[in-house]
């Protein structure tokens with residue numbers, strides 16, 4: 001009896017310490033195999049709603065692989081096996097095969113802009129149109145709202161009908177974000193979204209991410225330690241397919257518990 | 271000692287360089303000669319056909335317009351009108367297009383996007399092999415299978431007809447369309463596909479709204495090349511066309527396209543008749559030129 005009370009108290013205490021945010025994505029004991037080769041080992045993470053979670057770690061440690069399990073983009077690769085559990089809003093995302101529904105809820109921005117060879121407008125309207133939205137006014141409003149949401153409306157509002165591929169890299173990346181926002185997702189996954197950008201464009205995207213946090217749960221992979229420190233609330237340090245440490249970002253960067261984390265964030269290896 | 275050595279090396283290098291320059295020059299000359307050979311052949315063929323074919327209209331008193339729009343072709347009575355053949359060629363090519371393009375495109379999409387790798391690895395080379403079959407064999411196949419089939423099932427007196435030509439040509443243009451379109455579709459960056467799928471679009475939706483449009487210029491090239499193949503095909507068509515000199519009004523009519531007219535009569539024609547066959551060649555060549563022009567425009571647009 002007494003034991004149980006203390007347990008409850010412990011749980012309560014934990015909840016209090018993270019009361020600011022609710023769990024959005026719960027990953028439990030995730031393992032992933034590319035054929036024979038295991039790429040993720042017993043990954044468990046509790047990703048909070050409306051926070052920015054950064055994934056850091058040396059090249060090849062499985063950050064992208066992990067990110068792509070969250071919207072099941074790994075399903076496209078032959079021979080991928082996944083075990084363990086991922087729930088978003090309490091729903092097991094591997095239970096049903098409705099990846100379409102999952103991917104409208106969990107959007108993704110890639111390392112390199114992958115805008116389609118269409119106009120800016122058509123790129124942003126593409127997702128909603130494919131959901132069956134045909135009404136011109138609705139689409140117009142949605143496109144404007146999404147472009148504003150991605151802080152690029154003023155730069156492109158006069159050239160919506162021109163090819164999106166004529167924009168600069170940084171602009172293209174923000175259009176990619178707009179295209180993702182247009183689907184009104186809950187979660188946005190970003191895989192090194194600024195690694196191909198110049199410092200000014202990078203700064204703009206970082207500002208954007210900080211603003212977007214109030215509406216979306218964001219999980220971002222980055223190789224840039226300063227970036228992780230600047231924009232994220234929580235940071236997970238991956239090494240060889242395992243999560244070595246997962247904590248508040250300021251803890252990871254100031255007082256990490258694991259020696260390997262400290263070595264990595266201080267640049268002693270990786 | 272050291273300088274002696276260096277000198278030797280320098281001499282050796284400059285000697286080697288001289289030889290390299292010689293081969294460089296020689297090989298560029300050989301390449302030029304090869305390139306010229308094909309250009310000269312082209313000019314010779316075109317020049318010859320035009321020289322012979324234009325003769326009746328330049329030196330004789332035949333009108334080019336009544337040659338194009340005349341509907342009677344009776345060489346023994348000095349009547350040379352190829353309008354029925356032009357119509358036959360256009361109908362046959364367009365008919366083949368209507369069947370061959372959708373089938374070819376769906377096949378290409380299936381092979382590039384949907385089929386399991388194992389299946390694509392077998393089917394793709396098989397289709398390419400189809401392109402290598404001599405055209406007379408397509409004609410024999412048409413004559414032995416398609417013609418009797420039409421005869422029996424449509425109750426025709428003769429199975430040789432426009433529809434038989436269309437079917438044979440549609441099959442013949444498939445390998446061209448499939449192979450080129452498949453290559454174009456495969457060349458679409460994987461990132462486009464990922465971008466679309468990540469937006470919650472289905473695989474089929476992604477194929478038709480992103481992948482195929484991105485491969486548009488290659489697909490158009492495939493269609494135009496398939497058209498060219500159909501328009502220029504002679505041997506297979508002779509066997510299944512029936513070769514009647516009428517303007518076809520139904521799919522079951524026997525037809526004589528431009529190519530077969532030349533092939534059938536060239537063997538015995540002489541004088542003006544012979545020259546009129548060359549003139550038929552000019553018309554055919556003009557069609558092909560137009561197609562190539564269209565193709566050039568399409569691929570130039572795609573390559574921006």
Ligand SMILES: Nc1ncnc2c1ncn2[C@@H]1O[C@H](COP(=O)(O)OP(=O)(O)OP(=O)(O)O)[C@@H](O)[C@H]1O
Nearest residue numbers: 034037039057058059060061062063064065066077
């Ligand atoms: N399609 C695949 N097939 C087989 N193995 C793969 C595949 N994709 C990734 N891997 C392997 O899985 C491991 C993790 O790769 P992943 O791309 O997730 O690393 P990462 O942390 O994102 O690296 P980077 O920082 O370089 O992007 C690597 O060892 C990689 O070689």
Ligand SMILES: [Mg+2]
Nearest residue numbers: 063064065191
């Ligand atoms: Mg990666």
